[in-house]
Amino acid sequence: MLPAELLAVQRWRDNIRPKYSRLDEVDVSVAEAVIQVYESGVGLKREMIREKILELEDAFRDYRFVRGLAALVERECTFTPRLSVNPLKIRHMLFSEASKRGFPTSAEERRSILEAVASNLNVSVEQVESSIYADLDSEEVLESCPKFDAVQLLKQYNLSLTQTLLFYSTEMEFTASGNWQRIFRAIKYHGLMYTAAKRSGTVVVKVDGPTSLFKLTRRYGTALAKVVPEIMKGGPWRVEAKILRANRLLNFVLESSRHGWLFPQTVQVEGYDSMVEEEFAEEFRNLRSPWRLQRESEPVEAGASIMIPDFTFKLGEVKVYMEIVGFWTQEYMKRKLAKLAEVNTPFIVAVDEELACDKLAHLEASNPNVHVIYYRGRVPVGEVLRILRPLAEAELRSQASKAVIVPRKPVMTLKELAKEYGLIEEAVRQAAERIGTHMLVGETLIEKELLERVKLTLEKALDKEKPLLEVLKTIEAYNLPDPVTVITSLGYKVRWRGLSLENATVYKPAQI
Numbered sequence: 001m002l003p004a005e006l007l008a009v010q011r012w013r014d015n016i017r018p019k020y021s022r023l024d025e026v027d028v029s030v031a032e033a034v035i036q037v038y039e040s041g042v043g044l045k046r047e048m049i050r051e052k053i054l055e056l057e058d059a060f061r062d063y064r065f066v067r068g069l070a071a072l073v074e075r076e077c078t079f080t081p082r083l084s085v086n087p088l089k090i091r092h093m094l095f096s097e098a099s100k101r102g103f104p105t106s107a108e109e110r111r112s113i114l115e116a117v118a119s120n121l122n123v124s125v126e127q128v129e130s131s132i133y134a135d136l137d138s139e140e141v142l143e144s145c146p147k148f149d150a151v152q153l154l155k156q157y158n159l160s161l162t163q164t165l166l167f168y169s170t171e172m173e174f175t176a177s178g179n180w181q182r183i184f185r186a187i188k189y190h191g192l193m194y195t196a197a198k199r200s201g202t203v204v205v206k207v208d209g210p211t212s213l214f215k216l217t218r219r220y221g222t223a224l225a226k227v228v229p230e231i232m233k234g235g236p237w238r239v240e241a242k243i244l245r246a247n248r249l250l251n252f253v254l255e256s257s258r259h260g261w262l263f264p265q266t267v268q269v270e271g272y273d274s275m276v277e278e279e280f281a282e283e284f285r286n287l288r289s290p291w292r293l294q295r296e297s298e299p300v301e302a303g304a305s306i307m308i309p310d311f312t313f314k315l316g317e318v319k320v321y322m323e324i325v326g327f328w329t330q331e332y333m334k335r336k337l338a339k340l341a342e343v344n345t346p347f348i349v350a351v352d353e354e355l356a357c358d359k360l361a362h363l364e365a366s367n368p369n370v371h372v373i374y375y376r377g378r379v380p381v382g383e384v385l386r387i388l389r390p391l392a393e394a395e396l397r398s399q400a401s402k403a404v405i406v407p408r409k410p411v412m413t414l415k416e417l418a419k420e421y422g423l424i425e426e427a428v429r430q431a432a433e434r435i436g437t438h439m440l441v442g443e444t445l446i447e448k449e450l451l452e453r454v455k456l457t458l459e460k461a462l463d464k465e466k467p468l469l470e471v472l473k474t475i476e477a478y479n480l481p482d483p484v485t486v487i488t489s490l491g492y493k494v495r496w497r498g499l500s501l502e503n504a505t506v507y508k509p510a511q512i
Helices: 025-039 044-059 063-076 087-101 107-121 125-131 150-166 181-189 217-231 256-263 275-288 328-339 358-366 381-402 414-421 425-434 448-461 468-474 483-491
Strands: 010-011 015-018 078-079 143-146 169-176 194-199 202-207 239-244 248-255 293-294 300-302 305-308 311-315 319-327 348-350 370-375 411-413 438-441 443-446 494-495 506-507
Touching: 015 025, 015 150, 015 239, 025 044, 025 063, 025 150, 044 063, 044 143, 044 169, 044 348, 063 150, 087 125, 107 125, 107 256, 150 169, 150 217, 150 248, 169 217, 181 202, 181 217, 194 305, 194 448, 202 425, 217 239, 239 256, 256 319, 256 328, 275 293, 275 311, 275 381, 311 370, 311 381, 319 381, 328 358, 358 370, 381 425, 411 414, 414 425, 414 443, 425 438, 438 483, 443 448, 448 468, 448 483, 468 483
Parallel strands: 015 248, 319 348, 348 370
Antiparallel strands: 010 015, 078 143, 169 202, 169 239, 194 202, 239 248, 293 311, 300 305, 311 319, 411 443, 438 443, 494 506
């Protein structure tokens, strides 16, 4: 965003739009001049650099444009104060000395006061004089300036103008063809109130503008501005807003097909909306459940509206959605309950128990697809698993009864087959009983002919009790994932002497 006084707009009828840079040669030359001021100003005070910017404002006769570009460049620069002595201490000593001697009326008297303070601090008069106001913003020195591209700076300027204008919006609607997860993650992360619905197959999102609220206007407006880059990232998009200016509501419209080239492409950093969500995801994944937890959730139809859940649990063809609710307003909860009442797919709602109300209990009773759980501090993973368990069992039965598995190799693990067929490992285990060519040994399906060859090899090698390592070497060529389990499945015993393989031996029980 830019300071409000740098917002330049154009109006016609009931419409408004910022005065965007067209990225032409003139604007590029202005951007290059501003960049040059900062790149060549390393070592200069901020005040001196700003004086040079003022000269550019006079030269190009558009102070808002020049000053806006300068503001964007300056944010990326590093300024540091050059302090010989603590300015606060110097000012205190100077004023104390002046109060003793009286207000100085000549250069000599002023010099005498400076010399007295310098002597007490054991520094030079020049150091005292240069440090008096060294902690002021204008006195800071430019330490470094990153490299800028003039065209990219102009695109960032256009984006900043858009963000500044939306600070005066009462509402904003937008559509996008993709990037929904990051868009809604940004909306939720910044605490914006929104509604989303499908219109003619297109998802339309409405966000309350900062001027529609009575409190926290500036913070809310800044949050809205931070979402705009996500909307503009990739794919066709459209933004419409109502802008309140001079007690008039004006229309603001942007479309990627017409205006997208004016703005930069941005990248959103992945993350969670809250610590509650992050801790839940970590705890659930540590359980190594057969369910696959996805942070990137897809829109869920809820009657004529849609919902963007926080999480999706996937197991085979089954999907269960989950939303964690940590706060709400009356209007927000009213809309949320209305959507949840229309959900026709399994949906878990984890609610902070301080927000518990009768309407939630009624919702759970009226819609069997919705399961409400309450939490304090952290979401109870056990409760979530309790809800998922019957769905997992039903999917397991369905997969196991329908699965037709044909191993393509003599030896394949359950994990390999589950991945290849898109099944639960337990479903593969149950379906293995119907495979005539292979036998399940531990976690591995082994061709029956191969098992016979392994059996013959062991019979020849084990005429008496032998070290386990020696026996393993005799069947090494068969490349068995778990050879010890294969050995015991063929009727042999392993005598363990501690945990080391080196001390273990193999024998047939009949030899004892």
